[in-house]
Amino acid sequence: MSIKRSFLGVPIYLGSLLLALFLFAGTYSHAAHPDVPDSEDAIKAGEAIFNANCKTCHKLDQRYTGPALRGVTERRTLDWAKNFIVNSQALIQSGDAQAVALFREYNNIVMPAHDFLSDMEVMNLLSYIEYGGKEDASAQAAAGADGAAGASGGIPSEYLSIIVGVLILVLVLILVVLALIVSVLTKYLNTSEKVSEEDKAFINQKGDIKKVLTSDGVIVIVTTIVMALVVKTAIDGLYGIGIQQGYAPTQPIAYSHELHAGKYEIPCQYCHTGVEIGKSANIPSANICMNCHMHIQNVDGKEGVSPEIAKLYDAYDNNRPIEWVRIHNLPDLAYFNHAQHVKVGGIECQTCHGPIEEMEVVYQHSALTMGWCIDCHRNTEVNAQGNQYYDKLVQLHADSKDALKVKDIGGLECAKCHY
Template sequence: MVLGTQVFAAHPDVPDDESAISAGKALFNSNCRTCHKLDQRATGPALRGVTERRSLEWAGKFIKNSQALIASGDAQAVAIYEEWNKLAMPSHEFLSDDDVMNLLAYIEYGDKAEAQVAGGDGEGSGGGGGGSGVPSEYLTIILAVLVIVLLLILIVLGLIISVLTKYLNSQNLEEDDKEFVNQKFDLGKILKSDAFVIIVTALVIALVAKTAIDGLYSVGIQQGYAPKQPIAFSHALHAGQYEIECQYCHTGVEIGKSANIPSANICMNCHTHIQNVGGKDGISPEIQKIYDAYDNNRPIEWVRVHNLPDLSYFNHAQHVAVGGIECQTCHGPIEEMEVVYQHSSLTMGWCIDCHRQTDIKSNGNAYYDKLVQLHSESKGSLKVKDIGGLECAKCHY
């Protein structure tokens, strides 16, 4: 498999038939596309060629439970974890061995047309960013290439001068000409020359421009933001260990635009009985804060983590109830977070990319039946972009 100048040789045991690739694509879109692309960095590394870089056994273990592999001290898993800012991939233990092979089939052989024009950046490509625009790494590479080209030009010019000097000295030159040809190198004149000043100025301007562009691309992006909350609430405990559904606390997620931050009343549904011995009157200090808020009829002042700009419209019900999108698609492995942080970039490019790739879940929804039939006759699967998902007014009123 050839991608630009890179050649990937998929493991021979990975199936390459269309049925396996198609099944793998469905699994990839459901579980992986939020953080990964086949041939480009996103929130996680590019995946194409993973069966050449890693063994099938290791890849299967990492896909099913990367945290367990990291906790075991596996050198490769720990290296990836450290390289990607300690963002752990959610577990996929529900996948069977056949599911994993189908997923690897799509990763290695899927979307070949896109692979021909995409860069194959793998785990060793540096930290990722899943937003839009020109990645800062590319600008750094461009500047480095320009500096290298400049040095090569100077070396070539030095060689040419040396050769010409030897040639001219072999000729019968007059004394004035010989003195001119053999004049000594004067660093001071070079440093004061117009050409040197122009080159240095151009490099400084390029570095300043790169810094400014990096800053502009980071404006409004709070990926990784994890503020301290007034109560040390653990999603890993509630959503992870006790498997409490997100919808129980975030009551508006299926019926309205906002997911709703739970009130103290909702907390008290459980914590009237669950107190955790060890604090005032046998109640833990953190749970006592809930009691105080409830008794004084005042809200808990939670600090907002995910905050879209006012010019953007996002409806939770449209995505969760109608689209069938899992909370983890946007919020990451929330069931593993002791302290909630913003997992995704939530940039416009990130949203648009999702709309371009996500298939409409039309099963059991008669509203889409005719639309899916008409669309499939000409274009194949129906995606969000085909029903207005890329229209400006869809998100910008």
């Protein structure tokens, strides 16, 4: 019997082959918390809650404005997930390490509180997050690059970390098992009379760690891991070009939307007068501010003129425009009309700008990418009730069983935004 190769190479080559297969398999399964209901009624009720409160910023299996949600009750405790949904800011301000890390990872974007949801509604929402929407996964994958661009990211970072960690653990276990097998075979061959002394000397040779580290198997493993990380980083970087989500510049006057639009409930259209009649929402002039601040000089009845209102008076008295810093910027090649969306479409300001009435400092809430807009056009139903603008379109769509959506009235045509 003649032995021509060392057993030492077996675990290395097999391990590298398995690692490569796992890296490109792309499958990941999870086990939801056992207390999360999986009934059809709970999933359906949770879907309605998700569409009404979460859909703008989240997807189940894809990184979006916020993280991918499916598997949250496996990655976190059930109580943590419920508390974060109900009031994420309270959890962050309590110093919870996981909540703080998540807040920082997503550019300090504030998620609105959902304290109006009952405990049962929160559980139904988690039911949909864990078990719902899976039938749409193949359709979303077929949607192509548009949907991927809207996600402003490739493979979710948390998924990549989990996959790499599991692969390393599996590889280590495989190496340990194969090392035990090699050890048992070595002992057996040493006691076998059919093995020549020359072969026994070959079997009992000591391993050379330098040769192991420079072997083809180790090189393949290290190269594969490095390439996967480099490709992931490059994809994330490419998708992030031109995206200013979370951008919150310092303004010349510390104007608080939380105070004006939130506490005092001043309508957005009072200041942004062009939003219903033109392409731009326009920045209000000092004259509009002075309609109120001619009489209001401070906040909460305090005496004297506050420093920020004094800046307004200075601009007004000197007939000098306030140099506000633009927050939401679209590329010149894209055409967007506020009147079409707000007046005709009946879209609320918060749909694109987020909970503006809760912002002390305004920031860009949505990604505002091409994919983000197209995804909205695919899923948004046309508000045609009592709107004569859509009468003929509704008649043409009458034979269809599906609801009339923006995509059905040309919302996916290139020339709508690029001409």
